[in-house]
Every structure is written in C-alpha cells, then in structure tokens.
Amino acid sequence: xxxxxxxxxxxxxxxxxxxxxxxxxxxxxxxxxxxxxxxxxxxxxxxxxxxxxxxxxxxxxxxxxxxxxxxxxxxxxxxxxxxxxxxxxxxxxxxxxxxxxxxxxxxxxxxxxxxxxxxxxxxxxxxxxxxxxxxxxxxxxxxxxxxxxxxxxxxxxxxxxxxxxxxxxxxxxxxxxxxxxxxxxxxxxxxxxxxxxxxxxxxxxxxxxxxxxxxxxxxxxxxxxxxxxxxxxxxxxxxxxxxxxxxxxxxxxxxxxxxxxxxxxxxxxxxxxxxxxxxxxxxxxxxxxxxxxxxxxxxxxxxxxxxxxxxxxxxxxxxxxxxxxxxxxxxxxxxxxxxxxxxxxxxxxxxxxxxxxxxxxxxxxxxxxxxxxxxxx
Numbered sequence: 001x002x003x004x005x006x007x008x009x010x011x012x013x014x015x016x017x018x019x020x021x022x023x024x025x026x027x028x029x030x031x032x033x034x035x036x037x038x039x040x041x042x043x044x045x046x047x048x049x050x051x052x053x054x055x056x057x058x059x060x061x062x063x064x065x066x067x068x069x070x071x072x073x074x075x076x077x078x079x080x081x082x083x084x085x086x087x088x089x090x091x092x093x094x095x096x097x098x099x100x101x102x103x104x105x106x107x108x109x110x111x112x113x114x115x116x117x118x119x120x121x122x123x124x125x126x127x128x129x130x131x132x133x134x135x136x137x138x139x140x141x142x143x144x145x146x147x148x149x150x151x152x153x154x155x156x157x158x159x160x161x162x163x164x165x166x167x168x169x170x171x172x173x174x175x176x177x178x179x180x181x182x183x184x185x186x187x188x189x190x191x192x193x194x195x196x197x198x199x200x201x202x203x204x205x206x207x208x209x210x211x212x213x214x215x216x217x218x219x220x221x222x223x224x225x226x227x228x229x230x231x232x233x234x235x236x237x238x239x240x241x242x243x244x245x246x247x248x249x250x251x252x253x254x255x256x257x258x259x260x261x262x263x264x265x266x267x268x269x270x271x272x273x274x275x276x277x278x279x280x281x282x283x284x285x286x287x288x289x290x291x292x293x294x295x296x297x298x299x300x301x302x303x304x305x306x307x308x309x310x311x312x313x314x315x316x317x318x319x320x321x322x323x324x325x326x327x328x329x330x331x332x333x334x335x336x337x338x339x340x341x342x343x344x345x346x347x348x349x350x351x352x353x354x355x356x357x358x359x360x361x362x363x364x365x366x367x368x369x370x371x372x373x374x375x376x377x
Contacts, residue, residue, distance in 0.1 A: 022190045029268035048183040055345035076131035077152035092144040097220040108209025126344035137333040138165035185272040188342025194218040202350040203357040225335040230259040231318035244298040260315030269310045276316035283323035292319040
C-alpha cells in the first residue's frame with residue numbers, strides 16, 4: 001500500500017458514521033427503524049405517514065400528532081406554478097429519474113426557505129419534499145401521456161394520493177394497503193449509496209435540496225434504485241413460465257448478473273422481500289394474471305439452487321407494481337417517493353451533529369516520475 005490507511009473496495013463494511021435512524025442485522029435478516037422491526041410496523045398496520053414521523057422524530061406519534069403531521073404533508077402536495085411549468089416543457093421521452101432530479105433542483109430555487117439552514121426551515125423543506133416528490137413523478141407521467149395534471153386531494157393518504165394523482169381515480173383498498181406497505185419497506189436502509197450521497201452533500205453544509213438532488217442522482221443508477229425496473233424487463237423478456245428456468249440457466253452460464261438477487265449486507269433473506277413476495281402474489285390474483293409472480297418463484301428457486309442468493313427488495317416489488325398497473329419506467333421514481341423520508345431524516349441528523357465527510361483513497365499510481373520539459377518529450 002502507498003499510504004498508511006486500510007482499504008476496502010466500495011467501502012464495504014466500513015463504518016463511516018453513527019446514526020440512530022436505521023439498523024440492519026445482515027446475519028439475522030432484520031431491519032429496524034428507530035428500534036422498531038419492519039415486520040411489526042407492517043403487520044401492525046402502520047401508515048407511511050407514521051413511519052416518516054418516526055424517522056424524523058425518533059418516536060411514534062400519538063393520534064393527535066399523527067393527524068397534525070399527516071395534514072401538514074397533505075396540504076403541501078401542490079407544486080409551485082414554475083415547477084409545474086417546467087414539467088410541461090420537458091421532452092416527453094426524458095428519463096423519469098432525470099426529470100425528478102432536475103425538478104427537485106428547480107423546486108429548491110423557488111422555495112422560500114431554500115438558503116435557511118435552521119432546524120425549523122429544514123423541517124419545512126423536508127415536509128415539502130416528502131409531499132411533492134410523488135406529485136412531480138405523477139404529474140410528469142400524465143403530461144407525457146398528453147393528460148392534464150390532477151389536483152391533489154388532501155383527504156387522501158400518501159399511498160392513495162399517488163394512485164389518484166397518477167390515474168385521476170381513487171385506488172381500491174388492496175392497492176392502497178399494498179402501496180402503503182411498499183412505501184414503508186423502502187423508507188430507509190441505513191448508509192446505502194444514495195443516503196450516503198445525501199449525507200456527504202449535507203456534511204458540507206450545503207442546502208437540503210442539494211443533498212436530495214445528490215441522492216436522486218445516485219438512486220438513478222441500475223445497481224441501486226434502477227434494479228427493480230431491470231427485474232421487470234427480465235420477466236417480460238422471458239415472457240412465459242415454461243421458459244424461465246432455461247432462460248436463467250443460460251444467463252448464469254454466460255455469467256450475467258440476475259437483477260434482484262443478493263445484497264451487500266444481508267446474508268439471509270432480505271426482510272422486505274418477505275412482504276413483497278406475498279403482495280406480488282395477491283396483486284397478481286386480483287389482476288387475474290399470476291404468471292409474473294409464478295415466474296418469479298421459479299427464478300427465485302433456480303438462483304437459490306445455483307448461486308445461493310436470496311431475493312432482495314427489488315425482485316418482488318417489480319411484479320407487484322406491474323400487476324397493479326404501474327408503468328415500469330416509474331419503478332425507480334416510486335422508490336424515491338418512499339426513500340425521501342429516509343434521506344430527509346439522515347440530512348436532518350447530519351445537520352444536527354455535523355462533521356465534514358472526507359475519506360481517503362489508496363493511491364496505486366507511480367510515485368517517482370520526473371518532469372520532462374515539453375520540447376524534450
């Protein structure tokens with residue numbers, strides 16, 4: 001080594017910060033938000049709004065606190081007229097994540113609290129971001145389809161509001177509950193790549209919008225948030241159940257990566273996949289088309305047998321979203337609609353106990369080169 005520091009590729013297993021927000025137990029396959037197991041939150045019927053409150057405040061709200069908090073989110077869903085005008089000017093074939101990234105940056109320009117880094121202002125900005133990112137995603141989707149945007153209905157929950165803003169119709173009970181669970185399961189995941197990006201930016205004392213734009217740009221990559229879209233493309237390419245096993249065998253023989261499997265931290269099943277598998281099956285049953293779920297089960301079995309890998313959060317969310325009628329190109333933006341809760345929680349935590357994040361690199365280049373004047377080369 002050229003230096004005195006230790007090296008870990010991709011910062012694997014390097015502890016870069018302390019946090020009270022999220023705990024992962026990779027050996028036991030546990031995921032805790034502020035000490036609450038996600039299985040308890042999901043099985044107990046928690047709402048996404050409760051989880052956002054928990055991530056930000058460290059405690060679950062009582063009914064009065066939840067009502068007040070949910071109302072604060074619901075009343076902030078409408079976009080600034082200039083942000084809406086921007087979405088109308090975006091090319092219809094633009095990448096949805098690129099549009100989201102740029103729209104959030106634009107929203108920062110018109111936010112009255114943009115350059116105020118006080119705790120109170122950051123809470124207000126975080127509230128607007130959680131409320132408006134789903135509106136940005138759904139509004140652009142309608143515009144690109146030649147449809148008029150839908151005005152937000154503050155009486156709806158976060159989960160129901162997404163479908164309403166996307167389709168103009170209020171979703172049924174299953175879609176609302178399933179999407180609420182999906183939002184909870186994607187809400188936070190410790191120092192994943194996008195959250196780390198947000199904290200690095202916040203660590204410079206840049207504004208919250210800049211930190212969230214950093215996170216969105218990181219989530220855009222197919223090795224992070226884009227994986228569930230790639231999973232659905234794989235399922236569509238396979239097409240039929242009787243082709244699944246041979247297709248996967250061939251892909252593995254060619255040493256191709258099967259998206260939706262394996263995890264940097266978990267050595268057992270990703271606890272989020274446990275719930276999404278069940279929801280994928282039910283979504284398929286209600287849609288009258290279970291082949292995407294059944295095909296996923298075949299793929300899970302083959303990959304487990306051949307590679308010893310378990311499905312992660314991306315694998316069953318793909319078929320679940322597809323069976324619920326959600327376009328594949330929205331899967332990663334939907335991830336952002338949930339993860340904004342965790343990103344903002346981490347940014348708030350970073351500001352409260354800030355230290356500039358500045359790691360080292362292991363230099364592997366030459367160390368004894370002599371400069372040669374230009375006319376002698």
